[in-house]
Amino acid sequence: MSDEDDQVTCAECGFENPLEAERCQNCGADLPAAFAENLLAQVPGQEPFINKARITPAQQVHLRLLGEMLAVEGQALLLGISPRRAGYTTLRIGTSLVLFLVLLFSLLANKPVFTHPSLTSEALEARQLVYALTPGAPVLFVVDYQPGFSGEMTRLGQGVLAHILAQRAYPVFLSTHPTGPAQAEVFITDLGISTGIAYLTPDQYLNLGYLPGGPSGLLSFSQAPQQVMPLTADGNSAWQDPPLQTIQSLSDFSLVLVMTEDPDTARTWIEQAGPQLQGKPLMLLLSAQAEPSLRPYLESGSGQVQGMVSGVSGGVAYQDSAVFTLQSDTSGITWSAYSLGLWVGAILLLLAGLYGVFRLVREQENELSRGDKP
Amino acid sequence: MTWSSFSSADQVGMVIGFLLTLSVFSYLLRDNVLFRLVIHIFIGVATAYVAVVILYNVVWPQLLLPLGSGDPGTILLVIIPLLLSILLLARAFPRLSSAGSPPLAFLVGVGAAVAIGGAISGTIVPQVLAAINAGATQTTFPGATRNWMDAVNWGVILLGTLATLAYFHFSARLRNPGQTPSRAAWIEEIAGVGKLFIAITLGAIFAGVYAAAMAALVERMDAMVQFLQALLAK
Numbered sequence: 296m297s298d299e300d301d302q303v304t305c306a307e308c309g310f311e312n313p314l315e316a317e318r319c320q321n322c323g324a325d326l327p328a329a330f331a332e333n334l335l336a337q338v339p340g341q342e343p344f345i346n347k348a349r350i351t352p353a354q355q356v357h358l359r360l361l362g363e364m365l366a367v368e369g370q371a372l373l374l375g376i377s378p379r380r381a382g383y384t385t386l387r388i389g390t391s392l393v394l395f396l397v398l399l400f401s402l403l404a405n406k407p408v409f410t411h412p413s414l415t416s417e418a419l420e421a422r423q424l425v426y427a428l429t430p431g432a433p434v435l436f437v438v439d440y441q442p443g444f445s446g447e448m449t450r451l452g453q454g455v456l457a458h459i460l461a462q463r464a465y466p467v468f469l470s471t472h473p474t475g476p477a478q479a480e481v482f483i484t485d486l487g488i489s490t491g492i493a494y495l496t497p498d499q500y501l502n503l504g505y506l507p508g509g510p511s512g513l514l515s516f517s518q519a520p521q522q523v524m525p526l527t528a529d530g531n532s533a534w535q536d537p538p539l540q541t542i543q544s545l546s547d548f549s550l551v552l553v554m555t556e557d558p559d560t561a562r563t564w565i566e567q568a569g570p571q572l573q574g575k576p577l578m579l580l581l582s583a584q585a586e587p588s589l590r591p592y593l594e595s596g597s598g599q600v601q602g603m604v605s606g607v608s609g610g611v612a613y614q615d616s617a618v619f620t621l622q623s624d625t626s627g628i629t630w631s632a633y634s635l636g637l638w639v640g641a642i643l644l645l646l647a648g649l650y651g652v653f654r655l656v657r658e659q660e661n662e663l664s665r666g667d668k669p
Numbered sequence: 670m671t672w673s674s675f676s677s678a679d680q681v682g683m684v685i686g687f688l689l690t691l692s693v694f695s696y697l698l699r700d701n702v703l704f705r706l707v708i709h710i711f712i713g714v715a716t717a718y719v720a721v722v723i724l725y726n727v728v729w730p731q732l733l734l735p736l737g738s739g740d741p742g743t744i745l746l747v748i749i750p751l752l753l754s755i756l757l758l759a760r761a762f763p764r765l766s767s768a769g770s771p772p773l774a775f776l777v778g779v780g781a782a783v784a785i786g787g788a789i790s791g792t793i794v795p796q797v798l799a800a801i802n803a804g805a806t807q808t809t810f811p812g813a814t815r816n817w818m819d820a821v822n823w824g825v826i827l828l829g830t831l832a833t834l835a836y837f838h839f840s841a842r843l844r845n846p847g848q849t850p851s852r853a854a855w856i857e858e859i860a861g862v863g864k865l866f867i868a869i870t871l872g873a874i875f876a877g878v879y880a881a882a883m884a885a886l887v888e889r890m891d892a893m894v895q896f897l898q899a900l901l902a903k
Contacts, residue, residue, distance in 0.1 A: 384699070391697050398887060402894045446888025447881055473719040476726070505726040510783045526730045556881065566791025567783070583880035587873040595799035599791070606877075607884050629891070636883045 390643055397639045401632040409634040412608040414616045417593055421602030422616060424550055424576050425455065430463035432549035433538045437564065438470045438479040439555040444582055445478065450607050452554050452580050453486055454614030460486075460499065461617075464549065465538040468502040469524070471513060471560065476504045476528040497527075497536050504528030510563050517545040517571035546573040556582035561589050569599050578602040607633050672899045687896045690889050800830055829866045836863030 302311045303326055310321035318325060401408070414422070428434065436456070440448045459466055468479035479502050487494050494500055503524045506512050516523045520534075520542055527533045534540060541547060545568055553564045561579055569577060577599065581589060583606035592600040604613050611630050675683065689710075692703040732754070735747045753772040760769035803823045838860070841850035852860070 388697055394886075395890070398890050399894070402887075402891055443885060444881065447884035450884070473722040473726075474715075476722070477718075505722050507723070507727045509780060510787060511779055514783055514787070528726065530725075530730065562792065563784075563787070566787030569791055582877075583884070584874070584877040587870070587877050591796060591799075595796060596803065597795040597799040599795060606880055629887070632891070633884060633887050636887055637880060640879060640883060 393643070394636065394639055398632055398636050401635045402629065405629070406631065408631045411615050411630055412612045414612045415609065417603040418609050418613055418616075421455070421578050421604050422458070422613065424578055424602045425458045425462060425464075428459065428462040428464040428549055431538050432462075432464045433542060433547070434459055434464050434466045435545070435548045435551045436466040436468050436479075437551070437553040437555070438468055438475045438482060439472055439553060439557070439560045439564075440475075440478065440582065441472070441556060442474055442478060444556040445481070447582055447607055448554060448556065448580070449482060449485060451582070451604060451610035452482065453489060454610055454617055455552070455580060455604060456482070456486055457490060458613075458617050459552075460490075460492075460494065465536075466500045467539065467548075468500065468528075469506055469516075470504070471506050471509065471563075473505050476502055480528075496529075497531070501533065501536065501539070502528040503533055510567050513563060513567045514571075517568045519543075520545065545571040546575050548575060550576055550578060552578045552580060554580040556585055558585045558588035561585060565589075565592055565599050576601040579604075581605040583607070670895075670899055671902045675899065683892075683896045683899070687893055690893060800826060803827075828862070832859050832863035833866050834863070835859040836867060 302313065303316065304311055305319035305322060305324055305326060307324040308319060308322040310319055312320050312326060316326060436459070456466065468476070468483075470476055470479065483494050483500060496502060504527060506516055506524060508515065512523070525533060534542065545551065551568065551572060553561055555561050561581065565577065579589060579593075579600055579602070581603065586603070586605040589600070589603075593603050604610065607630070672680065689707050692707045695701055696704040732747055732751060735743045736751070738744065753775065757769050757772045759765040760773070803826055835856055838852065838856055841852050843850045851857075
């Protein structure tokens with residue numbers, strides 16, 4: 296090899312060839328199969344293979360690069376974490392206290408400070424879908440949220456479920472989360488307390504329980520619900536009641552409604568169950584955190600989602616707009632406390648952001664002034 | 670409501686809920702034994718509950734019940750999943766773990782095929798078609814008339830899609846010896862716009878997460894206030 300790292304000299308004619316060449320570009324002679332000096336040491340135990348290998352200079356360069364990359368991988372990456380500033384704990388506790396006190400004041404005062412939100416156009420579409428349900432129409436109501444979100448999801452879904460039951464439709468609960476069946480029972484019991492009506496299975500609703508298998512299970516259920524979920528959550532035969540006797544596939548349900556806080560869960564339902572619906576509407580009841588990711592399915596015009604109610608605000612607006620009235624709200628989220636919490640949190644975030652900018656500017660000024668000094 | 674108006678089960682539930690919520694809030698002061706205790710209880714209870722649900726809702730009705738049905742056709746249908754399940758259990762024993770590979774490969778293969786097929790036919794194709802057709806046909810909601818806002822909306826969607834794709838274009842070329850490989854200047858410009866769109870998207874998602882967390886906080890605080898009010902009104 297020549298002294299230049301990017302060229303190799305032919306032993307026959309002395310021509311300078313590029314590294315990647317296997318034969319001399321001048322005389323056609325084989326270029327030497329060179330080894331890195333410490334190659335055998337780098338790959339112990341592979342000597343028989345290395346001795347047979349022909350490694351061109353270009354490959355040696357690649358090998359060296361790979362070695363360097365692997366060496367860097369093994370090194371601990373030093374993160375630029377600055378030591379915890381003095382007063383950090385005080386700031387954290389102070390911020391929390393402000394938030395807690397504001398919420399506590401709002402909950403104890405129990406005064407409606409903020410006006411309720413109005414119904415959005417997508418929630419209006421959702422309401423029209425529920426209004427179109429006829430008595431006895433089977434509705435697949437998917438309860439797919441984690442228990443930690445029950446406050447928001449109950450506030451969000453109570454009005455919609457009350458509306459479905461007011462239309463005398465027949466909700467069939469299902470969940471792809473193991474905790475879903477219990478969540479569904481709590482959900483309908485809470486609604487019973489709010490409406491003053493005891494909803495009984497199997498007269499007014501059915502709970503199919505937990506559907507295992509993730510996307511595969513969901514696809515199977517969409518194609519053959521009776522075969523995949525033959526029993527209810529409490530072990531009884533599921534499909535004997537008149538509203539469900541005719542159900543052979545997902546498209547036999549009048550409406551499919553998915554209630555979730557997880558964008559991936561909703562996406563799985565859209566992808567696996569959507570094509571099986573054959574024009575029957577799919578409606579989403581979403582936590583505020585999932586809504587931005589799923590809005591394109593509604594607004595793109597692809598027709599994959601026909602209605603959407605999202606967040607506490609969506610639930611409050613839906614409840615206000617419906618013909619029924621709930622006697623009490625068991626969800627525990629009052630609109631004023633929630634709104635006040637959002638405002639206070641936003642103001643705290645804004646103040647923290649401004650303080651961050653102020654600190655940054657001051658640090659830059661200090662650095663500049665230090666740089667000016669000799 | 671007064672304390673005595675609740676049933677004994679509700680009273681126990683409210684006391685436990687109040688204490689556990691307080692323990693979780695104690696994390697604000699610092700990581701402590703109460704917080705860790707609650708986390709351990711949560712994981713233990715959740716795991717046990719899931720195990721019971723799966724036994725009662727899956728294993729019993731879909732595996733054991735058909736086995737005891739006496740119908741040869743039904744029994745034959747569940748023999749294969751039963752064998753695969755037994756093989757899967759072999760993963761727990763290092764010496765037999767290779768026996769669990771076929772069912773695991775089957776699970777992963779089927780799961781991936783279904784997920785990829787669904788993503789292509791359920792998201793990628795419809796969303797790409799919708800993005801293409803948006804300029805020609807889009808009105809935001811059925812029944813709405815097409816207006817200049819729809820045109821602006823379509824323009825923003827088009828710009829956002831292209832700019833965000835450009836941001837994830839990672840091909841780079843060594844333009845000058847000794848320098849770091851870089852993308853073409855015009856892609857860099859568009860990627861900068863894409864970065865702005867990504868920042869706005871992440872901001873919207875953060876706002877949603879914050880709103881959901883606030884709902885959970887208000888629900889917990891309201892439960893605590895109701896507990897204390899009921900206790901004091903006794």
